[in-house]
Amino acid sequence: MEKIMRLTSGLRWQGLKRYTAITLPILLLAACANTETASPEAAKPTATVSPKPAAVVVPPQQAELKTLIGLQDRLYDVAAPLLVNNALLCRNNARNLLGFTAKTKYSFTAEFLAAASSLGFTDQLQITGVLAGSGAAKSGLQRGDLLVAIQDKPAPVGADAERQTAMMLGPLVNGRNNIKVTVARSGSNLTMNVPLTRACAFGIELGNTDNVISYADGRRVLVSAGMMKFTQNDDELALVIAKEMAHNSLTHASRQRNTATMTGVIDNLIRLRPDATPLSGAAGVKPFPQQLDASADRLALYMVARAGYKVDDAGAFWQRLATQYPATVLNGYTAIHPATDYRMKAIDQTVSDIQAKQATGTTIQP
Incomplete structure (x- = not known):
């Protein structure tokens, strides 16, 4: 069974799914006070100097992951109109797609697991991209939405969530015009019927x-x-x-x-x-x-x-x-x-x- 990335958007994140990372603690660099004994001259009033803001060191794997996600996002965004507008020219490679990608923290392999968690990924599938011009975009699905249910059935969670969700979606994308999707956004659940979009499924x-x-x-x-x-x-x-x-x-x-x-x-x-x-x-x-x-x-x-x-x-x-x-x-x-x-x-x-x-x-x- 193909992964959810292919079933839902025609786009996959395997490049990121095989990344690995170790999170390093964020280090705050604070200024140190001078503890030497002051001379009388040094005791004279001086202009007040505001301390420099503490520097924040971003863990290298987190920075690398953000860079890679940024590249993948641009690739996704540029590819979206090509996929949605060319089903006619893709011949036998056009499919009915929901038009979004979703990931958990387990979409990134062990070394990047902590970095993914620090960027807000959890056990629950989170929408990471919406195909411009797709049914997902038209129905109002947004990046950051958490996938709660599909056709009123709870969406899988955990390390195997993508494969299990692919198995749920596989039989649904053929023979119907839309799929009922429930997502969590800002603490509330939203349910919408997402029209399927005919698009190139590369x-x-x-x-x-x-x-x-x-x-x-x-x-x-x-x-x-x-x-x-x-x-x-x-x-x-x-x-x-x-x-x-x-x-x-x-x-x-x-x-x-x-x-x-x-x-x-x-x-x-x-x-x-x-x-x-x-x-x-x-x-x-x-x-x-x-x-x-x-x-x-x-x-x-x-x-x-x-x-x-x-x-x-x-x-x-x-x-x-x-x-x-x-x-x-x-x-x-x-x-x-x-x-x-x-x-x-x-x-x-x-x-x-x-x-x-x-x-x-x-x-x-x-």
């Missing part, structure tokens, strides 16, 4: 590496922390996410007989400490033939435009990426997407086609 993963790379294994999309730092705005990040969604929709991993390799790479990179050995090379991933890569670019650009992001500078973004990280950088994006010149022609033509449709109000689809 898992969206954060890769814990500074390598500028992204991958797709047919059911998941991984974007590395390095790639997120390389992108200069949400439009560029949307291009990267959509390109991998397009590879999945077009079944390119299986057509290249590369699914198992891609899955292994993603499984490695969502760990807190990935195995660095394959990161020094191409990790066994086969470069995409130019025809497959260009077809994914075309579909991705339509996904981006349908989600409300700009496509005008798509060619410039991919060219900048290929220039800064050429195919000779084996652990970079261009190494497995080497046909830059061929891709640029397809990208420029597709952007022109989309702009023409936007100008005339024509439906944006291939």
Whole structure:
């Protein structure tokens, strides 16, 4: 049974779920009083100096966890319109989704358990993200809500809450239009009927590496922390996410007989400490033939435009990426997407086609 992250939002937090942390005490640095005997000169009145505020030292694992959650939140927020607005283009990968993610403190492995607790996570599932444009967003579910019940049945709690909730939701998302959800907010219980949303059901993963790379294994999309730092705005990040969604929709991993390799790479990179050995090379991933890569670019650009992001500078973004990280950088994006010149022609033509449709109000689809 798939985890709740896939069933409820099409997004998963496995990258964070494998993190581990030890909480260190918060240290308050207080000024020390001078205990030496004062001389007569020192006894003269002096200007009063206000003491400096005590510095607060944040435990390193807590700070690291907050940073990682921040990256995952941005990835989630940018991916949301791509998932919700492209069910038509995701082919056999569209599903009925509730549109939210939920986590307990046990969503983070042992080393990060205390840090997660210090950030407010408990045994109870807490909503950590709401998919923009989904039924969850329209019904008023919010980040921080605690999951109390589903269809009037108590929501599971504890270390196995995600798996058990997935088992509850699995039979419910098919054959109905909405699901009754009760949450706790500000000390009160709220019950709402959450409409199901047809959306692309790809898992969206954060890769814990500074390598500028992204991958797709047919059911998941991984974007590395390095790639997120390389992108200069949400439009560029949307291009990267959509390109991998397009590879999945077009079944390119299986057509290249590369699914198992891609899955292994993603499984490695969502760990807190990935195995660095394959990161020094191409990790066994086969470069995409130019025809497959260009077809994914075309579909991705339509996904981006349908989600409300700009496509005008798509060619410039991919060219900048290929220039800064050429195919000779084996652990970079261009190494497995080497046909830059061929891709640029397809990208420029597709952007022109989309702009023409936007100008005339024509439906944006291939």
